[in-house]
Amino acid sequence: MGVTIVSHPLVQHKLTIMRDKDTSTAGFRRLLKEISLLLCYEVTRDLQLTNITIQTPLVEMESPVIEGKKLVFASILRAGNGLLEGMLDLVPAARVAHIGLYRDHDTLQPVEYYFKAPEDIVNRLIIVVDPMLATANSAIVAIQKLKDRGASNIRFLCLLAAPEGIKRFTEAHPDVPVFTAAIDSHLNEKGYIVPGLGDAGDRMYGTK
Template identity: 70%
Template sequence: MTIADHPLVQHKLTLMREVGTPTAVFRQLLREISQLLAYEVTRDLAMTTRPIQTPVSPMEAPVLDGRKLALVSILRAGNGLLDGMLELIPSARVGFVGLYRDEATLLPVQYYFKVPADISDRLVIVVDPMLATGNSSAAAIDMLKQAGATQIRFLCLVAAPEGVAKMAEIHPDVPVITASLDSHLNEQGYIVPGLGDAGDRMFGTK
């Protein structure tokens, strides 16, 4: 697991955590922090060079090597991270995994799955603001592997130790990148201190 401890990431996350932060401000902060996290999750992408002409001279200039990325959002809250990352990586292919958490069992229920056909050839970055129990995240990665994905990274804003442990147990080959490892889950399966339900706070639905 990697914790993105950049001061701007931590500052913006604090603003998002505050209960009084309005929906519009929450969305804007999520867009901003997602771009900062995008730098962290793509830090070690493969590079090559190609010849270009600058206004001064020719040079061998660095460019990304190989196929572009695939960004996969776990609906619905993942779209907040997705939007900001697409501004930084506009050529990425995009996929969606629709899951909701059964509030009684805390287990994920699938309702949608659509990913790029060539996902096996791409580095896949799965985005979801919260890694709580880890059940939904692990289920989404199960589906992606069944679709052929072999290079997967998981990016979230806030993680609970229980979710990190679940991911390490079920998908030890998938790195987790987060802005914060919080204390624990409460009886309702919410991260403490966390920031509440990210989807509800993004869309003003509670």
């Protein structure tokens, strides 16, 4: 399925400001919401359309709408909510799943603490969101949880990715395409993306 880098100038401009360590918590949160709108536009670019009949103020016409069941946005808590909020502004009718995972800082392995998803996800397109694809451990587990519930049409959307994370992710889920604003250099010994932007959750919520 591969990896799509969203290279739109507005995405890259906003990402640069987000990387800056002097960007405030409020500024980071606002930019993450703004960039999520642009990334959502890209990840939904090829949605299928069907025509319906409507009445404009002037005439009756055939006009396109999105075909099929509503989308599901699946947020990997807690940082995923920063992307989720902007995407829901763009697609307010989307269903939402929450997957609670945190990374054990010693083992770098994900620990699950919450999972809640719509019951009828089998035939829906699910877009899983998390700002960082670093070790990919959390993303791999989250998507497996969705597959275990019957999901088969899944896409993964992130702000930044590391080459190591992309390699592990695509080996584990070769059927799930990845959309990201940038692929950075590498992971450091603590599993952080370099040059990166730090911990997205901490920067978004001011917890560090």
